[in-house]
Amino acid sequence: MQQYISQLNEAQQEPVLQKDGPMIIIAGAGSGKTRVLTVRIAYLMSLGVDAFSILALTFTNKAAREMKKRIGDIVGAAEAKNLWMGTFHSVFARILRSEADKLGFPSNFTIYDTQDSVRLISAIIKEMQLDKDVYKPKQILGRISSYKNSLITVKAYFNNPELQEADAMSKKPRLGEIYQNYVERCFKSGAMDFDDLLLKTNELLNRFPDVLANYQERFRYILVDEYQDTNHSQYLI
Incomplete structure (x- = not known):
């Protein structure tokens, strides 16, 4: 793990090594934000944080696949595959499939x-x-x-x-x-459109406090790539 951290500059190492508490990284294009995010997740896992308790939201599915592969190279593919990582829409679709019956939808909507x-x-x-x-x-x-x-x-x-x-x-x-x-x-x-994946997730978490508590308990570390581009609905979730 240390070799990956040593490849980062001082400003990049700082957010990787801060284990707990909120933070925001502001940096220009091409300055290695995604790399920082990748190494930070691998570092958390190396400290014993369960992959199931890490939620990483990326801007594209391609970015999620590439990050998961890179994390797999560091900590092992078997561990990396347990990460909840993907776009807002793909992650929320996964949550909604588990909880769809509460909103009157079939799980295979x-x-x-x-x-x-x-x-x-x-x-x-x-x-x-x-x-x-x-x-x-x-x-x-x-x-x-x-x-x-x-x-x-x-x-x-x-x-x-x-x-x-x-x-x-x-x-x-x-x-x-x-x-x-x-x-x-x-x-x-029994259908939802792309916007419903956000709207219905908001509805689910607002109407069912026990479901909200379950996911709050599960996801101890939430990392959002391109956070500045979140819309109102994504931000509230």
Whole structure:
């Protein structure tokens, strides 16, 4: 382990060697932040921290795979594979699959990609006999996505006159109905879209304190790569 630490400069070694307590690393592109994160996780494991109690959130799945491989090179692949490491979406999908029944979803729920979502919204717009030149499916999905990432559920939307007025001003007074139909249809199909992976994780942790306590107890070390790019929903989790 020491040989990997000695390859880091003094500023990089400092966060690697701080075992406990909060910290934030601010450094420019190409200055070795990911390397610091990798060596820090390996160092924690070398001190006897269980891999199952480390949660590492990365910006891409590719970054997660590369980091896991590098950590495996230091501490052994068998140990590294027990790490909870991946993007916000992939890690939260894993949590939701374990807890889906609490939210009324099957554990093998489908995850809709953008194409699936656009297709469903197009069908809803057609069924509601709305003008697809005004209610453009991709734009509608973008709007619904921004609601979900701000934790605005259908119920919250209909309790917010300002949002409804803004949609009416942009000549889309029935956007709330589309949102409601979309959410209901996804639920009936046992499906979540990418934004639901964040929204439903927030719902799960807020509605079920015992589930929250379980994951708080499990993850003793939480490391977030590219923390400055988290949205409101990710930040709250």
